[in-house]
Amino acid sequence: MQHLEQAVEERLAAAGVRLTQGRRRAVEALAKMRGPRTAAEIHVEVGNTVPLSSLYRSLSVLTDADVLSAQHGSDGVNRFELAEWLTGHHHHLVCISCGTVVDVTPTIDQERAMAQLVEKMADKAGFVASGHRFEIEGTCRTCR
Amino acid sequence: MQHLEQAVEERLAAAGVRLTQGRRRAVEALAKMRGPRTAAEIHVEVGNTVPLSSLYRSLSVLTDADVLSAQHGSDGVNRFELAEWLTGHHHHLVCISCGTVVDVTPTIDQERAMAQLVEKMADKAGFVASGHRFEIEGTCRTCR
DNA sequence: CACATAATGAGAATGATTCCTATTATTGAA
DNA sequence: TTCAATAATAGGAATCATTCTCATTATGTG
Numbered sequence A, B: 001m002q003h004l005e006q007a008v009e010e011r012l013a014a015a016g017v018r019l020t021q022g023r024r025r026a027v028e029a030l031a032k033m034r035g036p037r038t039a040a041e042i043h044v045e046v047g048n049t050v051p052l053s054s055l056y057r058s059l060s061v062l063t064d065a066d067v068l069s070a071q072h073g074s075d076g077v078n079r080f081e082l083a084e085w086l087t088g089h090h091h092h093l094v095c096i097s098c099g100t101v102v103d104v105t106p107t108i109d110q111e112r113a114m115a116q117l118v119e120k121m122a123d124k125a126g127f128v129a130s131g132h133r134f135e136i137e138g139t140c141r142t143c144r
Numbered sequence C: 001c002a003c004a005t006a007a008t009g010a011g012a013a014t015g016a017t018t019c020c021t022a023t024t025a026t027t028g029a030a
Numbered sequence D: 001t002t003c004a005a006t007a008a009t010a011g012g013a014a015t016c017a018t019t020c021t022c023a024t025t026a027t028g029t030g
Helices: A002-015 A021-033 A039-045 A052-064 A108-124 B002-015 B021-033 B039-045 B052-064 B108-124
Strands: A068-072 A078-082 A091-095 A101-104 A128-139 B068-071 B079-082 B091-095 B101-104 B128-139
Touching (some): A002 A021, A021 A039, A021 A052, A039 A078, A052 A068, A052 A078, A101 B108, A108 B091, A108 B101, B021 B068, B108 B128
């Protein structure tokens, strides 16, 4: 993952912060885990080598620097994942039974259709759209 | 709002719970406020006549009975609104500047396009889709 | 090397939400 | 109507994720 690390380091440098060990660990853990994970899950993944309070701070710094993106969970817990410029644009499928979250990458056509919808709907309300979040709820294969 | 009240009462009866004063107030407040609101906001709207702990319980009961739907907020606060079968299917536009949330109702065509996307993307990941959430981020008219 | 600044650790503090328990309201049966 | 059984509420304590504080440590620069 040399590529990831270098990209992250550059981005952090641009934001004026260092790529320290704690931050590196958080990024690596998230790269390994794929998909949105809570601070607690990351904490476990890094083997408790980083105290929770420090981890939270790292996640916040990384999110501000746009290395990670944060999402709110319906259970009141925030989840983090690598930003889309690192992983590619995607959306989420959430299993309403077990809570698993899976990434789906739309095809070009699908994304085009989505962009069109975004435009039209934003327009109707007098908004200038800058992004969108599309989440599909359903039942995953194993819960079926 | 006779219609609303009766509909809600029937739904609650079906769920085996009563439409008490506290619950009625929560529903009325939400009907008046339009769009997703936090427990604290509702608490103010009902003039603090319902203690927060009771209000939370009411919101939970109403959500379980599908009279309300709950959403997680990126700020870690949950918001509630009348369920779609009472207000019609819609999506949300969120202003990234002032935080305002506005409802947008898609046209039939738009919704059809959306449903198609949902199907395809869920399929790809082996999910059986049961719903979707589409949120557009942008800048509202007054913040522009 | 020495300083100024950035980052960390540990634990306290916060804030939304939930839980607990005693009290009150409601409903159905007699 | 009156009683008993059950549902719901109030109020406060407890929980849990997250943030903050501050003393300590690490890092980059002159």
